[in-house]
Amino acid sequence: MRILYFDCFSGISGDMAVASLLDLGVSKEYLLNELKKLNIDEEYKIDIKRVKRAGIDSTYFDVILTEHRHHARNLFDIEGIIDKSDLNKSVKELSKKIFKIVGEAEAKVHGEKLYDVHFHEVGATDSIIDIVAFSICLDYLKIDKVISSYINTGRGFVECEHGILPVPAPATAEILRGIPIYSDEREFELTTPTGAAIIKAVADEFKMDCPLVIKNVGYGAGKRETEKPNVLRVILSDDNQDELFLIQANIDDMTGEMYGYLMDKLFEAGARDVYYTPIYMKKNRPAVTLNVIVSKSMEEKILDIIFTESTTIGVRKIKIDRVELERETKTVETRYGDVKVKIARYKDKIVNIKPEFEDLKRIADENNIPLKSATQVKCEINHNL
CATH class of the missing domain: 3.10.20.300 (mk0293 like domain)
Incomplete structure (x- = not known):
């Protein structure tokens, strides 16, 4: 399993996210060629270079606009640009998912309807490139699971299109709803709405304690030079270990044919093991216990099948360890x-x-x-x- 861990000790922004994946090993030439498929390359130039942040050699990614004005595009405009491109399906879907997260947050903060929101900064060319470039890079790496640390938002105030706002900016705070955040002594914005939307769109879970077998490390530089390294660190792991769970359900109202079909579907979906145990339930009814061993990363897919293809109305979930030869x-x-x-x-x-x-x-x-x-x-x- 290829795991990507985002270590957001200096927050996350769109440009830092792209830079970190380039530093991890994504081909610069591949990225630039894929971005041309958006057909807006007359609006920007890209600067990719090596820089140091607090002594750490990092990759810097910056979008330089060739026009003086920002395009105040809405979500329809942005989705249209993406849909008309020749980018592959997964890149298109992730890009639009990230933009929709930002759009929903902006709409709520400003009391507008989703497709009435004009994105201004986020709808500008540089933000489109950041988000689509990130989606291209992640697709290139073929990651199975994304984990993120808690998000350092920074603190203080930030000046933006709508004036001077507290950090995290209202849209950022809305996007990060339900995600663990914190701040240190740095009195500026560390996590932008674009960065928050990126990590919300791709992270499967958020935790600080994450044992990994490190295969590679990438550093994406932020724009500021600070005492603490202003970088986004990403860790690539090929660790095959994944949390395992035993999911169980007692069932007394299914036919033998249905049990066989359910087992086939569960194995096809990636269950590690599926077996049935004969039991007696209330009123001495003969029944079976469905037992499914599944990895954490496949849990939701397996639960979807259990609740769709069986008659159970609930399951037990037990964390287990397994020793494999x-x-x-x-x-x-x-x-x-x-x-x-x-x-x-x-x-x-x-x-x-x-x-x-x-x-x-x-x-x-x-x-x-x-x-x-x-x-x-x-x-x-x-x-x-």
Whole structure:
């Protein structure tokens, strides 16, 4: 599982988010070529360079407008630009999702309808590029799960299109509703509405304590040089560990066919394991307990299937740990032909060898021998490993 962790100790803005992913390894040439698909490249130029923030070598990303005026676009205008482009579907969807988050916050703060809001700063070309560039970069990295730290908003006041506003700005505060925030001694805006919308759109969870196996680290520079590093740090992890849960439900009013169909759907959706346990419920009714082992990242998808395809009206969820042996599959040559074999190791020692049943069945059929005779090739397999 590819996990991306946003360490927002100096907040987050659109340009910092893009810069951090570029620093992590997104191709600069790929990003610039994809941005051309928006067909508004006459409105801007992009500056990407190396800078230092409190001694940390970082990537800096800045959109420089080639026109003196900002476009006061509304959500219709922005969605139109994105929809007419040749960007791929996932980039379009994420870009529009981020803009809608900002639009809903602005509409609420100013008491307007969503599509009546003129975005001014957020609808300007630089904000469009920040948001779409971020979506392109995230799509490039093929991330399975995004985790964020709590968000440092900064404090004090900020001057913007609507005048002097408290930090976090009202739209930022609205976007961050339900997300853990804090501030340190820095008396300026650390998290912008665009940055807040980006992290709200992509983060699966927010936590400060996040054990990770670090594969790579990227730093996206903010515009200010401060005593504390004004950077957004992102950590890429290929850690395959994920929180596991046992989801259970007692069911007494489904047919056998429905149980079989439900199991197939759960496995197709990514459940680690699915099994049924016979039980007796109230009034001595024969019933079953549905047991599903699922990772945290797949939980919502699995719950959707359980509540849609079964008759249960509630589930139990128990956090569990699981110890998994190192496994590999090899093809081993035998006198009957090639056989796929699953090999399990514990502390670098082979502790289990199991031929694929379908291969043993094929050997029995092709050689006209009993299946139990085919299973005896395990000794030959052990010798040939």
